[in-house]
Amino acid sequence: MLEVQNLSKSYGPKLAVDNLSFSARKGEILGFLGPNGAGKTTTMRMITGYLPPSHGQVVVEGIALRESPIEVKRRIGYLPELPPLYPELSVRDYLLFVARLKKIPSAQRQPAVDRALERAALGEQRQRIIGRLSKGYRQRVGIAQAILNEPPLLILDEPTAGLDPRQILETRNLVRSLAGEHTIILSTHILAEAATTCERVIIINQGRLVAVDTPENLTHRVKPTDTLQVEVSAPAEAAAAALRALPDLTAVEVLGQHQGASRLQVEARTLAAREAIARALVGAGWGLRELRPVELTLEQIFLSLTGAAAGAPNVPVAAAPGEPQSEGEV
Amino acid sequence: MSAIWAILRKEWKSYFVTPAAYVVLALFAVIAGFFFYSMLAYYVMQSMGGGMFGGGRLDVHAMLLQPLFFDVGVTMLFLLPMVTMRLYAEETRGGTMELLKTAPVRRLEVVLGKFFAAFGLLLALLLMVFAYVLVVWHYAHPHPGWASLGVAFLGLLLLGGVYLSLGLFLSSLTRTQIVAGVTTFALFLLLWVADWVTAYDNGRFAHIIAYLSLTTHLTNFVQGVLDVKDLVYYLSLIFAGLFLTARRMELAE
Numbered sequence: 208m209l210e211v212q213n214l215s216k217s218y219g220p221k222l223a224v225d226n227l228s229f230s231a232r233k234g235e236i237l238g239f240l241g242p243n244g245a246g247k248t249t250t251m252r253m254i255t256g257y258l259p260p261s262h263g264q265v266v267v268e269g270i271a272l273r274e275s276p277i278e279v280k281r282r283i284g285y286l287p288e289l290p291p292l293y294p295e296l297s298v299r300d301y302l303l304f305v306a307r308l309k310k311i312p313s314a315q316r317q318p319a320v321d322r323a324l325e326r327a328a329l330g331e332q333r334q335r336i337i338g339r340l341s342k343g344y345r346q347r348v349g350i351a352q353a354i355l356n357e358p359p360l361l362i363l364d365e366p367t368a369g370l371d372p373r374q375i376l377e378t379r380n381l382v383r384s385l386a387g388e389h390t391i392i393l394s395t396h397i398l399a400e401a402a403t404t405c406e407r408v409i410i411i412n413q414g415r416l417v418a419v420d421t422p423e424n425l426t427h428r429v430k431p432t433d434t435l436q437v438e439v440s441a442p443a444e445a446a447a448a449a450l451r452a453l454p455d456l457t458a459v460e461v462l463g464q465h466q467g468a469s470r471l472q473v474e475a476r477t478l479a480a481r482e483a484i485a486r487a488l489v490g491a492g493w494g495l496r497e498l499r500p501v502e503l504t505l506e507q508i509f510l511s512l513t514g515a516a517a518g519a520p521n522v523p524v525a526a527a528p529g530e531p532q533s534e535g536e537v
Numbered sequence: 538m539s540a541i542w543a544i545l546r547k548e549w550k551s552y553f554v555t556p557a558a559y560v561v562l563a564l565f566a567v568i569a570g571f572f573f574y575s576m577l578a579y580y581v582m583q584s585m586g587g588g589m590f591g592g593g594r595l596d597v598h599a600m601l602l603q604p605l606f607f608d609v610g611v612t613m614l615f616l617l618p619m620v621t622m623r624l625y626a627e628e629t630r631g632g633t634m635e636l637l638k639t640a641p642v643r644r645l646e647v648v649l650g651k652f653f654a655a656f657g658l659l660l661a662l663l664l665m666v667f668a669y670v671l672v673v674w675h676y677a678h679p680h681p682g683w684a685s686l687g688v689a690f691l692g693l694l695l696l697g698g699v700y701l702s703l704g705l706f707l708s709s710l711t712r713t714q715i716v717a718g719v720t721t722f723a724l725f726l727l728l729w730v731a732d733w734v735t736a737y738d739n740g741r742f743a744h745i746i747a748y749l750s751l752t753t754h755l756t757n758f759v760q761g762v763l764d765v766k767d768l769v770y771y772l773s774l775i776f777a778g779l780f781l782t783a784r785r786m787e788l789a790e
Binding site: 305 | 544
């Protein structure tokens with residue numbers, strides 16, 4: 208469906224994307240995961256024909272982008288990081304313009320616009336001026352624009368960035384509902400998002416491919432044990448001792464005490480260990496307040512994968528959650 | 538083809554849902570109207586004086602319409618950069634360039650769509666001037682010749698086309714509207730006054746510079762003289778601007 212072969216992009220001496228190769232199968236959702244500035248946007252811009260690659264090529268449904276750019280672009284729907292909207296137009300006028308731009312024949316234009324409005328749940332907003340829409344709605348207009356001509360390949364650059372939690376959920380559901388008939392590539396720097404939405408994940412860092420796998424396998428590869436946090440109303444040492452007595456735990460660490468409860472972190476080899484922990488603590492007569500798996504953060508996966516691939520110094524420092532997002536990507 | 542039409546329609550919609558086009562049209566009407574009124578009043582005064590001292594009739598084309606056409610050219614020089622400065626700079630800044638560049642259309646189609654849209658606005662401006670000319674034509678005896686009026690309007694259209702095409706190119710070089718506007722205006726002003734060099738220098742280089750002047754070529758048109766040399770000059774500048782803009786779009790940001 209999509210073949211990316213040895214794709215590179217350099218800006219002067221700086222390599223933004225370095226010899227990247229991967230492929231996408233028909234109908235799958237492929238996650239593109241990496242910290243800000245990893246080259247996600249640059250790669251997507253090269254696939255969509257916005258940026259010419261320095262080296263390598265992009266092939267969609269057997270057609271090379273370099274040889275027949277118009278034919279390839281006809282097969283791609285693209286939602287850039289910033290939805291490409293004209294704030295002065297109404298939603299309907301904007302979509303009609305895009306329909307003309309994408310050369311949808313005049314008889315099919317109105318039905319195509321109606322269908323896109325419906326899929327993006329924008330029916331009520333069709334007459335509104337885009338400049339007055341909320342961010343969530345603008346994002347949906349951006350998605351409606353991308354799916355307008357039913358392209359086999361959809362490229363979505365950070366489709367949930369900057370949305371509120373409800374909008375994120377809606378957008379994820381929309382993306383999932385589009386899979387199957389479309390092949391979707393979406394970029395994100397949030398691991399959880401890739402894990403819930405994507406069937407396969409490509410991790411890139413500093414323009415290079417770090418790993419391609421399913422989210423579960425990646426998590427497992429990085430961390431074979433299950434990390435759990437426990438809060439229990441018991442003296443820390445007593446609780447720790449009780450937990451160390453359990454067979455499947457490899458490490459037990461006391462994190463702290465407060466308001467009569469202790470917080471501990473343990474490493475478990477199996478899922479069944481969670482039940483054993485609960486039984487042991489409750490059986491000892493203590494109140495179990497919390498037993499929570501600690502999700503790996505993207506940073507940890509990176510630290511682990513990139514550290515293993517290229518030796519310790521090559522570790523990304525960017526993209527800690529809550530850090531202001533850098534404008535590193537060009 | 539259909540993409541050119543799509544862009545043209547969208548541009549016109551954008552022109553007229555924002556105040557931009559109305560402001561340009563209204564200000565042009567005020568300025569050109571003032572020029573016309575002043576020149577007409579001056580012409581009437583002169584011709585009355587001429588009549589009193591038994592002089593011949595004054596040539597309405599040379600005395601009234603030619604200066605008017607020239608001043609229309611100057612007014613466009615001031616106003617059209619404000620039309621072209623946003624054409625590309627706004628797309629780059631607003632992110633819509635990604636839509637245009639990744640749509641299944643050729644770069645030249647986008648460029649032509651934008652050019653023809655702005656050209657439509659230019660036609661509307663010149664239509665106002667045409668109304669003044671109609672008034673003059675109606676009251677002047679003998680009537681000024683249609684052929685020379687037609688040539689003069691063709692000259693203004695071509696001059697406006699050069700403004701738009703070069704302005705489009707300069708707009709494609711920057712993401713800041715004001716930078717596009719100021720550089721466009723500066724270039725036009727230089728091209729407008731370039732023929733001054735022949736006033737103090739008669740060398741070959743000075744003549745080349747003077748040849749590049751927009752004014753030199755407009756003079757013939759305004760006088761009702763159609764010269765291939767002038768046509769080639771204007772048309773090649775228009776094509777150069779459009780071609781460079783299309784090339785510019787193919788390059789990376």
